[in-house]
Amino acid sequence: DFILWTYRKWNTKAKELEGYVGFANLPNQVYRRSVKRGFEFTLMVVGESGLGKSTLINSLFLTDIYNDKEYPGPSLRIKKTVSVDTSKVLIKEGGVQLQLTIVDTPGFGDAVDNSNCWVPVTDYIDNTFEDYLNAESRVNRRTMPDNRVHCCLYFIAPTGHGLKPLDIEFMKKLHEKVNIIPLISKADTLTPEECKQFKKQIMKDIEENKIKIYEFPDTPDDEDDNKENNAKNTPVPQAPILEVNGKKVRGRQYPWGIVEVENLEHSDFVTLRNLLLRTHMQDLKDVTNNVHYENFRCRKLTQVTSGDQKPSRAAKASSKNPMSQFEEEKREHQTKMKKMEAEMEQVFEMKVKEKRKKLKDSEVDLQTRYEQMKISLNRQQKELEEKTRQFEKEKEAFRQKEDELKRRQLDNAKTLDMNKKGKEKKKTSLF
Amino acid sequence: MAAEVERNAGPNTRHLKLQGHVGFDSLPDQLVNKSVAQGFCFNILCVGETGLGKSTMMDTLFNTEFESDAAPHTLPGVKLSGKTYDLQESNVRLKLTVVDTVGFGDQINKADSYKSIVEYIDQQFENYLQEELKIKRAIHCYHDARIHACLYFIAPTGHSLKSLDLVTMKKLDSKVNIIPVIAKADTVSKGELHKFKIKIMSELVSNGVQIYQFPTDDETVAELNSTMNGHLPFAVVGSNEEVKIGNKTVRARQYPWGVVQVENESHCDFVKLREMLIRTNMEDLIEQTHARHYELYRRCRLEEMGFVDSHPDGKASSLQETYEAKRNAHMQQLQQKEDEMRQSFVVRVKEKEAELKQAEKELHEKFDSLKKQHAEEKRKLEHQQNKLKEEQDNFVKRKMIYEQEVLMAQQAAQSQTIKGKKKFHW
Secondary structure, X not given: OOOOOOOOOOOOOOEOOXXXXXXXXXXXXXXXXXHHXXXXXXXXXXXXXXXXXXXXXXXXXXXXXXXXXXXXXXXXXXXXXXXXXXXXXXXXXXXEEEEEEEEEOOOOOOOOOOOOOOHHHHHHHHHHHHHHHHHHHOOOOOXXXXXXXXXXXXXXXXXXXXXXXXXXXXXXXXXXXOOEEEEEOOHHHXXXXXXXXXXXXXXXXXXXXXXXXXXXXXXXXXXXXXXXXOOEEOOOOOXXXXXXXXEEEEEEEEOOEEEEOOOOOOOOHHHHHHHHHHHOHHHHXXXXXXXXXXXXXXXXXXXXXXXXXXXXXXXXXXXXXXXXXXXXXXXXXXXXXXXXXXXXXXXXXXXXXXXXXXXXXXXXXXXXXXXXXXXXXXXXXXXXXXXXXHHHHHHHHHHHHHHHHXXXXXXXXXXXXXXXXXXXXXXXXXX | OOOHHHHHOOOOXXXXXXXXXXXXXXXXXXXXXXXXXXXXXEEEEEEOOOOOOHHHHHHHHOOOOOOOOOOOOOOOOOEEEEEEEEEEEOOEEXXXXXXXXXXXXXXXXXXXXXXXXXXXXXXXXXXXXXXXXXXXXXXXXXXXXOOOEEEEEXXXXXXXXXXXXXXXXXXXXXXXXXXXXXXXXXXXXXXXXXXXXXXXXXXXXXXXXXXXXXXXXXXXXXHHHHHHHOOOOEEOOOOOOEEEEOOEEEEEEEEOOEEEEOOOOOOOOHHHHHHHHHHHOHHHHHHHHHHHHHHHHXXXXXXXXXXXXXXXXXXXXXXXXXXXXXXXXXXXXXXXXXXXXHHHHHHHHHHHHHXXXXXXXXXXXXXXXXXXXXXXXXHHHHHHHHHHHHHHHHHHHHHHHHHHHHHHHHHHHHHHHHHHHHHHHO
């Protein structure tokens, strides 16, 4: 995601000033300060060996950044794996001092198996971003060393057909990390028509693969063929000074003619130099700082501060800063806890009520049972009393009967006795 | 003249000579073009008692008439009000914000007067810091509202600084570039002015107040700046009225005894102020605010929030580590709060359970004793029932005996009768 780089909005009607105040001098103050500071620029060159990278750099800056003896170019330094090397030079011109850092990648694309040969490059760029991020985020930030790559010149071999898979893959991996300027190298092997065709094909390939290369912002005198200008072609001019038509020029001498480096009809070298150094160097730095670095920072901080959260939540958090994010999380957590507390309280109350009710119910139940038992007991007691009373009555009645029986028995016995006695008398009397 | 990059260049940096004109000497122009296209932004804070001519001074400095109403003396506290104006001069656009301290010095108790000023300045720093800390930020199109210069208006008593001035400036000197000016300087004569300036500067020095010094490290302006440093504080006069002098119309104040011309360097230091503030050092003021005052604020604030640059064992911690540490601490804190709450609930639940269990036990005990009672009574009842049964059984037996005896008696009676009858037959 590209962050839009917008200029500050302005009131079209600014206040009319009467007389000269003097802040129109501000640009001069800025000029002075920038010269006092000096400038820095980091340029990366990537391409297979032998495509003329070192010669181009030397020609661009008109100085021997690479020379065969002490500082050989990348093609002469190939090792087994792709490495990323930097060399710093300080150059002065017209009172302006520029510290130029050239980053080259010897070994790129030169192996048989070039899978992932861009990884050292992406790692290097990410590391410089990370270093800058750490430096920017320190509490004490007196100096912020800036090694970020401002521009990457990508060298395309002059096949005339289109981009190779390696080219496409590299650009896709790097277009959101650095400003890419693709160059057709050794273009003195292409005729103008072939060149035009090649450029068209390259731009088509780039568009099809949705690669975002650095687009030079419109300069007032550059209305035509801006798209084509985006793929520049250059020859390999570490050219000695020759004489052509009485003028001294840099060029490559062939049996069939001289290719002039600075001839616009022969190559885009001049266009490249103008755009890269004379008009858009500052813009390259700005785009690196405001777009590529901010993208990196945004991604990195999102990853760091919400590592365990869901991606949707992380996306929402990106507009805040991590500190306020903590605050918000704290507040969210508090509300969550309040809710949880309320819920738990509710559940607690409910359970207590349940238990109390159960207790009450069992009390009532026991009470009822006890009452019933008591009632039945009472009833039984009453029955018993009744029975006892009746029994007493019976007993009484019976006793009476018994008494009578006893009396009759006694009477009978008396009668019997008397009869006996009578009989006996009779008996006795008879004789 | 060595630029910073040359001085900071490492040992491996080669110094190379160019064999022709490369063209990067246009870099400063590229930078300037970008700045001009973006526009500039400058914020001035005017601190001083009501009636010292602050608003008039702003009008005079920027040669225009900003709308401002004269403030009364009756405000209960110090308020800061800022107004933003878009100005343009040739192709340079400036977004100027003028912040005025309304009510400064009017209260009877001025102990807290400086507080709202400090708060305002800190608030602007805070806003910038918050934007800088955001994950998705727009720092390069952020409207910078940080105060770049503070004009401190000193009352022209002619003697010395007021204690309110000293206190306020001491509180502000680490937060903003202070440029003290003697206001309404047309009431101070030349001799008095000279003594006044010396007195003021010595008081500032002895109280350790750090005012803004015009920078002397850039050759082109070093000499001018160091001369001007010696004229501090500038004695200024402002005016919104114009008076015709000769064939020119100039800003001036007309008195019965003469005309004080604002732009006359022998009348007052206004031109010096304008030169220093606007024409020469505006950019440096902005730079100092960002590189010194803001960084100090940021440093304090980050330390407050618990950020450190290196662990106690001396290893530098990267941003990732710092954030992760903070995040862990933060999550731990939240987790702890949650655990505490749960814990308190667990305790309550346990308590309540014990309570209810106790109630249950008591209930059961009560009913157990009732049951026992009941069982006892039942036993007694049964015992009585048994007794009754026994008696009834005995009674039945007795009845049976009775019946038998009755029967026997009857039989005996019958047989007797038969016997008798028999006997009688003989």
